[in-house]
Every structure is written in structure tokens, then in C-alpha cells.
Amino acid sequence: MADVVSSEKRSEMMAGIRGKDTGIEIQMRRALHARGFRYRLHAKDLPGKPDIVLPKYNAVVMVNGCFWHGHDCNLFRLPATNREKWRRKLDRNRQRDSENLVRLNEAGWRVIEVWECAVRGVADVEWNDVAEAVDEWIHSDSGNATVRGT
DSSP: OOOSSOHHHHHHHHHTSOSSSOHHHHHHHHHHHHTTOOOEESOTTSTTOOSEEEGGGTEEEEEEOTTTTTOSSTTOOOOSSSHHHHHHHHHHHHHHHHHHHHHHHHTTOEEEEEEHHHHTTOOHHHHHHHHHHHHHHHHSOOOOEEEOOO
């Protein structure tokens, strides 16, 4: 199936997608800040440069986009063009995510992954539910956790 836009336009569109400070990440930071949490952003000294680092709780919040991290959900679709290239790229991303998770755990960090599908297009009240779940996890002694949509 041919792409509906030119390869130049597609390249421009993909280059415009942010790797950090995404809308979902900013919303998660605001929700945590409103709950009194203080954190570091994109800590370069930690594996994978986690999105949100809460040193007081030895906790890390990773806010993952479903496409770029190859999430198994209704938001993920492998592009119709250059399928093999995309498959390799997304497989590398998944592998890197797994390695970073192991390295963070070995360093004593707990990790919660908040997936785009859990919050994309949800109302403020549902965002509050996601933020509440993350808040409860941070205050718990639980190990790694995941917040995902349907």
C-alpha cells in the first residue's frame, strides 16, 4: 500500500515528533507536581535517561508512546511502507527499553511505565485516575508496574 503523503513530507512529519517533553509527559509531570512530588527530568546519569525520576522514592516514571516503543495495543500500527525498516527499528527500541529496565532495577530503581494508550484522548477525570495510580505506586513498596489502556 502506497503512503498517502510524499516521502519528503513523511520524513518532515516524523522529524517533528518529539523525543521528550511530549504532551503526555508534560501532563504526567503536572499531575505529579500537583500532588506534591518533586522530581528530576531526563536524568542523563541513569540508563535510558528516564522521563521522570523521583530520587526520594527510588522511583522512575517512563511515559512511553505506543508507536515508538512498539506497544501491543490498539494505537500501534506498523507503517505500510518500509515495513522491514520499521520492524527493525521498533525491535531495537523494545530491546533497548528492556535493557534499560534491567539496568535501572540493578541500580536499585523501581520503574513504572505509563503508556500513551492509558491516557490518550481521556477526560481530565480519567487522567486523575492514572495520576492516582502512579501516586499510589510511588508511595508503595511495589516493584515495577505498568499503566496501560485497553
